[in-house]
Every structure is written in structure tokens, then in C-alpha cells.
Amino acid sequence: MxxxxxxxxxxxxxxxxxxxxxxxxxxxxxxxxxxxxxxxxxxxxxxxxxxxxxxxxxxxxxxxxxxxxxxxxxxxxxxxxxxxxxxxxxxxxxxxxxxxxxxxxxxxxxxxxxxxxxxFYPHTLRDLLIAPSFTLDESPSTFPTLATSIAHQLVAAVSHLHEHGVAHRDVNPNNVVLSAGGRVVLIDLGIAIERGDEEVGAMHFEVGTGPYRAPEIIFGSRAYDPLALDLWALGATLAALFRPLVYPRLPSPDSEDSFERYYHQCATPPPEPSLERQPLFDGGASDFLLAASVFRVLGTPTVDTWPEAHDLPTFGRFTFASFPPTPLATHLPHLPDSATTLLGVLEGLLRISAQARTPAQEALRRIEEAASDGDGPRLLLPDDLSEEERGAYGVVGDEASPPTLRAMLVEMFAP
The missing domain is CATH 3.30.200.20 (Phosphorylase Kinase; domain 1)
Structure with missing residues (x-):
């Protein structure tokens, strides 16, 4: 039996x-x-x-x-x-x-x-990010509402974790999934911790994913604020919504040794490259290059402008070019002009100093207040919420008003 x-x-x-x-x-x-x-x-x-x-x-x-x-x-x-x-x-x-x-x-x-x-949810946020229709240029009438509504829900998720003293430590597009009705869901709490789970000074800094890792763990901090890691990763993930789609950069033939050149000449040709969403920061090669890409956007800090750098194990080992800070909006070509509140939220999350980052609860309050005041793109809730679940939000979106988030996602994922 x-x-x-x-x-x-x-x-x-x-x-x-x-x-x-x-x-x-x-x-x-x-x-x-x-x-x-x-x-x-x-x-x-x-x-x-x-x-x-x-x-x-x-x-x-x-x-x-x-x-x-x-x-x-x-x-x-x-x-x-x-x-x-x-x-x-x-x-x-x-x-x-x-x-x-x-x-x-x-x-x-x-x-x-x-x-x-x-x-089980059918799509990840990364799936949406590589959809050619998910840009302001291709979908000018629906993209602002869809992107802003996704941002609102993801901020709500991180805010809820932080209200309960939980840090996710790996917020990135692969750990965000979408329902057919437009619900955004944060998944994979495999390395999440509550405050006190790890001893300050002995915390794991091998957390986070590539371009979404915060500056303090790039430089090996073992005494970081885990909630602040989430704030940075949240900002970098939200910024990806408004970044360009590009073809991946192929290695230069000059960078290959003789064996690699021979292999590429004889091997089956690789598939045609497909468009990918370019992250705000470059996390593909090394922590040094990731830090340099952060500084190119936000400006190169010093121990005077970034006091916490005194306590970072590896910060003093490197010398970076002195980059001036640049306006964040210039790096977000698909950010709608009307999304001024969301831009301010992104600027507050993406602060090199962990102490200066906008708390998730404050970011959520600002987004919902702007929606209530009619400031910026329309904000919608998913159509698969129960009455009880709708109460989790400080703003009531008109989920039934056409086009719904469900209809927008069908459009974005259409072949």
C-alpha cells in the first residue's frame, strides 16, 4: 500500500x-x-x-x-x-x-x-523588464501607470518587512513575481534576518545580487544596518523599471586568448543576442567596477562626505577617480516627466550613506499621498485582491478602471 x-x-x-x-x-x-x-x-x-x-x-x-x-x-x-x-x-x-x-x-x-x-505566480519582474513593450516609448499611455503601480506595491512589501524588523537582503528583479492580475509579490527570504539574528561585527556581507548590492557591503562591512541594504536594493530595482533596453555587450576579440579565439571560430554560433534591461549600476565584473559605476552616477565619496567609510574594511585599499554627482533623472530615460514624487523617492533610497536613506515606510507614505492628491501617473491596485487585502494600502486604487493592470500585462507580454 x-x-x-x-x-x-x-x-x-x-x-x-x-x-x-x-x-x-x-x-x-x-x-x-x-x-x-x-x-x-x-x-x-x-x-x-x-x-x-x-x-x-x-x-x-x-x-x-x-x-x-x-x-x-x-x-x-x-x-x-x-x-x-x-x-x-x-x-x-x-x-x-x-x-x-x-x-x-x-x-x-x-x-x-x-x-x-x-x-505560484507566472512571471518574474525580470520577465517584464525584458519585454520590449515595457518602455515609455513603446507604451506611452499605459507604461507610466503600470510602472508606478508596480513600484508602489514593491515599496509596500519592503515597508511591511521592515515594520516587523525583517530585512530581506536580496531584493532584485528575480525575487519579485507578478500575478496575472497585476499583484507584485516579493519572494525568496532564504537569507532574510530579523534584527539581532546576526551579531554586529560578524554579519554576512556575501549577500545581495550584483548591481543591487549596497556600497557598504561592496566594501566588506560586517556591521551594517540590514534594513538599509534593502533600501538601496529597492531603489536600484525600481530604477531598473525606467532604464533602457540594450543588447548585452560582447567581449572584445582583443580580450580573448588564442584558445578562446580558436574555440569561437570553430564552435556552433551562439544564439542571436536578445535585449536586456540595463541596470543602473554595473555589477557584472567585480566589486571594484560596481563601486566605480555607483560613483559615476552618485559622485565619488570621501571619508568626510561618507563618515561610515572609516569603518569599512576595504574602502581605503582603493583609489577612485573623483566623479561629480549627476542628476539621477538623466539615467532614467523612461521615467515619466510627471513622476516627480517617485523620482524623489528613488533619490532618497539611493544614498551612499546608509544613515541618509529614506525609510521604506516614508517612501510608501509619499507615493500614496501623491496618488491621493492626483500628483503624477495614475495608481492602480491589482484586481485579484480580497476586501481584507485592500485594507493593507493607504490609498484606494480603482483596479476596475480600464485599462486594468491585468490588461496592461497582457499587452506587455504579448509576442
């Missing part, structure tokens, strides 16, 4: 964190579990049960399954902590946990494994 999978039982011993299902069975068709192309998760179909009504705008009848080895040597990643944090962070723009489980080692699986069941 085939045994029932523990996640299809009510309150099994393997239950680690009771989410919106409160420990009840997820009711997954085990034969439907399959990898999700391009993303580090599985997807599965539901057979029924209460989970069908708890998908928070996700794909109907479908759940995402994230399985991670419970390996304490992979710090700062901590899947147990991720499950417990998701279980208590209830917000329409933060990933909702159905249930989280801890399966102990077994002959078929020698390592303990944490498995999270959540709603």
Missing part, C-alpha cells in the same frame, strides 16, 4: 511552519510535481481542499514547491528561518506560505529537507 505524502496529511510530524492552511493538508497531486523552467522551484497541481481558496492571486489550482536542503554550512541561507518568517509575514505583496515542512534524513534522502508550499 502506498503511504500518503506528509504534506497531504493534516498536522503531520514534519510540519515546521503552519501558514495560511494552519497545518491542514495541502492536497497536492504528487504525480503532477514538475520543475518550473527557468526558476529554482517545482510546480504542482492541487486536487482540492482549502488551499484552492488561499492562492492570493496565483495561478488557479497550482502551487509552487520550494525544496531546500537543511544545510547549516550554507550560511547565510537558512530555509528553516525562511519558513518561520513567511508564516508570520502576512501581506498581499509578500509571498504567502501555505505550509512549511521539515523532512528528516532518510535512506532515499540522506539530508534533511525544508519544503515550502506557496502560491
Amino acid at each position: 502506498t503511504s500518503t505524502a506528509y504534506y497531504n496529511e493534516d498536522h503531520p510530524l514534519a510540519l515546521l511552519a503552519a501558514g495560511t492552511l494552519q497545518g491542514k493538508a495541502v492536497s497536492v497531486d504528487t504525480s503532477s510535481i514538475r520543475p518550473c523552467e527557468g526558476r529554482p522551484i517545482f510546480v504542482a497541481s492541487l486536487t482540492g481542499g482549502p488551499a484552492l481558496k488561499l492562492l492570493c492571486g496565483g495561478v488557479p489550482g497550482t502551487v509552487a514547491v520550494k525544496a531546500t536542503e537543511d544545510d547549516r554550512t550554507r550560511a547565510p541561507r537558512n530555509p528553516r528561518r525562511e519558513a518561520l518568517l513567511l508564516a508570520k509575514l502576512q501581506h498581499p505583496n509578500v509571498l504567502s506560505l501555505l505550509n512549511g515542512y521539515l523532512a528528516e534524513p532518510s535512506p532515499s534522502s540522506p539530508a534533511a529537507r525544508v519544503t515550502l508550499f506557496t502560491p
Whole structure:
């Protein structure tokens, strides 16, 4: 007789964190579990049960399954902590946990494994960023509203985390997903921490992703404010909404050695390059070049203008050219002229000094006040919110007013 999978039982011993299902069975068709192309998760179909009504705008009848080895040597990643944090962070723009489980080692699986069941969302923010229609030039009538509405929801997500003393530490477009109805959801709290989880002076600085990493961790700080890391990453992610689409820069033939040139001459030709959204900062090659790209935009700091630099382990090892600060708007060609409040929010988030960055709650207040006053692009809420979820926002958007966010996303993702 085939045994029932523990996640299809009510309150099994393997239950680690009771989410919106409160420990009840997820009711997954085990034969439907399959990898999700391009993303580090599985997807599965539901057979029924209460989970069908708890998908928070996700794909109907479908759940995402994230399985991670419970390996304490992979710090700062901590899947147990991720499950417990998701279980208590209830917000329409933060990933909702159905249930989280801890399966102990077994002959078929020698390592303990944490498995999270959540709603499944079809698109990442990165998918939208590479859509050719998602620019002010291509979609002048819908882009301002869609981009501003996405920015509002992502700021709301980070604000909610910070109100609960939680720092995400890896905000970037791959960790933001979208529902078909226009709901923005912040995912992957694998390296998130609460204040006090890491000792000041011994904090992990190997966090964040490439061009979204804050200056203080570029220079190896182990005594940083983790909430301030999120503010910088939030600003860099929002700035990407208004950056140009470009073809990736190919390596110069002069930079290749003889073997590389021979290989490229004989190998199958690579696929044609596709357009990519150029991030505000260049994080592809090294931390040194990332820091230089930050300074080219915001100006080169000194220990006088950036007092915290005194305590950064590697800041004094480098000498940078003296770049003057440049107007941020000149780097955001798709930022609508009317989005003055959003520009001010971006300028406040992208401050080299962590102490000077605008708190997420203040950024959210400014965006919602501007919307209430009719200042700037129209602000819409997704059409898949429940009445209770609408109460999470300080502004009431007209989600049914055409064109809706759902209709705009269909337009953006159209082939």
C-alpha cells in the first residue's frame, strides 16, 4: 500500500511552519510535481481542499514547491528561518506560505529537507523588464501607470518587512513575481534576518545580487544596518523599471586568448543576442567596477562626505577617480516627466550613506499621498485582491478602471 505524502496529511510530524492552511493538508497531486523552467522551484497541481481558496492571486489550482536542503554550512541561507518568517509575514505583496515542512534524513534522502508550499505566480519582474513593450516609448499611455503601480506595491512589501524588523537582503528583479492580475509579490527570504539574528561585527556581507548590492557591503562591512541594504536594493530595482533596453555587450576579440579565439571560430554560433534591461549600476565584473559605476552616477565619496567609510574594511585599499554627482533623472530615460514624487523617492533610497536613506515606510507614505492628491501617473491596485487585502494600502486604487493592470500585462507580454 502506498503511504500518503506528509504534506497531504493534516498536522503531520514534519510540519515546521503552519501558514495560511494552519497545518491542514495541502492536497497536492504528487504525480503532477514538475520543475518550473527557468526558476529554482517545482510546480504542482492541487486536487482540492482549502488551499484552492488561499492562492492570493496565483495561478488557479497550482502551487509552487520550494525544496531546500537543511544545510547549516550554507550560511547565510537558512530555509528553516525562511519558513518561520513567511508564516508570520502576512501581506498581499509578500509571498504567502501555505505550509512549511521539515523532512528528516532518510535512506532515499540522506539530508534533511525544508519544503515550502506557496502560491505560484507566472512571471518574474525580470520577465517584464525584458519585454520590449515595457518602455515609455513603446507604451506611452499605459507604461507610466503600470510602472508606478508596480513600484508602489514593491515599496509596500519592503515597508511591511521592515515594520516587523525583517530585512530581506536580496531584493532584485528575480525575487519579485507578478500575478496575472497585476499583484507584485516579493519572494525568496532564504537569507532574510530579523534584527539581532546576526551579531554586529560578524554579519554576512556575501549577500545581495550584483548591481543591487549596497556600497557598504561592496566594501566588506560586517556591521551594517540590514534594513538599509534593502533600501538601496529597492531603489536600484525600481530604477531598473525606467532604464533602457540594450543588447548585452560582447567581449572584445582583443580580450580573448588564442584558445578562446580558436574555440569561437570553430564552435556552433551562439544564439542571436536578445535585449536586456540595463541596470543602473554595473555589477557584472567585480566589486571594484560596481563601486566605480555607483560613483559615476552618485559622485565619488570621501571619508568626510561618507563618515561610515572609516569603518569599512576595504574602502581605503582603493583609489577612485573623483566623479561629480549627476542628476539621477538623466539615467532614467523612461521615467515619466510627471513622476516627480517617485523620482524623489528613488533619490532618497539611493544614498551612499546608509544613515541618509529614506525609510521604506516614508517612501510608501509619499507615493500614496501623491496618488491621493492626483500628483503624477495614475495608481492602480491589482484586481485579484480580497476586501481584507485592500485594507493593507493607504490609498484606494480603482483596479476596475480600464485599462486594468491585468490588461496592461497582457499587452506587455504579448509576442
